[in-house]
Amino acid sequence: MKYTLHNHTYLCKHASGSVTDMVNEAIKQKFDVIGISDHVPYKDAETMYRMEFSERNAYLEEANYLKNIYKNSSIKLYIGYEAEYQKRHLNYLISLFKEHKIDYLVLGHHYQDVSNLYTYYGRSTTIEQLRCYVNDCIEAMKTKLFWFIAHPDIVLMSFDKFTKEMELECRKLISASIDYNVYLEYNGGGVRNGYYNNLSQKDYLYPKLEFWKLVKEMKGKVLVNADAHSPYQINDEAYKLALKQAKKLGLNLVEPDYYSYIDRLKLEYDI
Numbered sequence: 711m712k713y714t715l716h717n718h719t720y721l722c723k724h725a726s727g728s729v730t731d732m733v734n735e736a737i738k739q740k741f742d743v744i745g746i747s748d749h750v751p752y753k754d755a756e757t758m759y760r761m762e763f764s765e766r767n768a769y770l771e772e773a774n775y776l777k778n779i780y781k782n783s784s785i786k787l788y789i790g791y792e793a794e795y796q797k798r799h800l801n802y803l804i805s806l807f808k809e810h811k812i813d814y815l816v817l818g819h820h821y822q823d824v825s826n827l828y829t830y831y832g833r834s835t836t837i838e839q840l841r842c843y844v845n846d847c848i849e850a851m852k853t854k855l856f857w858f859i860a861h862p863d864i865v866l867m868s869f870d871k872f873t874k875e876m877e878l879e880c881r882k883l884i885s886a887s888i889d890y891n892v893y894l895e896y897n898g899g900g901v902r903n904g905y906y907n908n909l910s911q912k913d914y915l916y917p918k919l920e921f922w923k924l925v926k927e928m929k930g931k932v933l934v935n936a937d938a939h940s941p942y943q944i945n946d947e948a949y950k951l952a953l954k955q956a957k958k959l960g961l962n963l964v965e966p967d968y969y970s971y972i973d974r975l976k977l978e979y980d981i
């Protein structure tokens with residue numbers, strides 16, 4: 711099954727291409743499944759890197775129009791959002807399913823608090839911050855709202871070493887992902903950003919090798935997504951390289967199962 715479930719549109723202000731452009735490209739590239747998961751807006755967060763609140767209906771209407779057009783074709787389209795998880799947004803996130811009829815949510819936990827950009831987890835350098843990230847992700851998984859975790863290792867990108875203490879936290883996250891059956895994403899966007907030199911070795915900011923070695927050992931379920939921020943990134947060299955690396959690492963690559971996800975969600979929230 712050829713899929714990518716983490717993709718964006720121009721609405722988030724740091725990507726190009728509409729929902730239609732992304733879907734057309736996925737069809738052209740012979741994908742079986744395409745998921746559009748643009749950054750969700752919140753009433754109490756910046757809208758610099760996400761769509762405006764007022765744009766949500768148009769975003770969903772465009773997707774629903776396409777779903778109708780392609781309902782008998784070989785491509786399956788899912789529409790949703792990439793979202794952080796803060797407890798105060800729980801009802802809002804549920805309402806996206808109940809009232810806006812989205813198909814799925816991806817946990818892209820960029821901020822401890824979306825109202826405060828200084829809490830960006832990519833800047834984490836202390837074990838306390840890592841611990842906090844892991845706890846947030848586990849709380850998010852418990853809600854059953856999220857199909858998978860985008861770039862679960864984003865929190866590691868500013869650390870310059872990987873200690874035993876850090877390993878323990880990462881194990882907690884991976885172990886919970888197995889218990890709650892939430893896939894971990896090996897992120898094509900991180901591969902697209904390329905290597906950097908951290909003096910001693912060439913590495914990605916993410917995907918972080920140390921993290922994925924643990925995922926392999928613990929047999930976590932893994933997806934590889936393009937995290938495309940333009941149509942031409944849907945099936946670009948970075949996405950293909952990410953797939954190749956994930957296979958080479960011996961990760962437990964699974965085919966995304968939508969029905970087991972949506973069934974547990976329906977059971978929980980009567981959606």
Ligand SMILES: [Zn+2]
Nearest residue numbers: 718722724749
């Ligand atoms: Zn983005």
Ligand SMILES: [Zn+2]
Nearest residue numbers: 792818860861
């Ligand atoms: Zn992200």
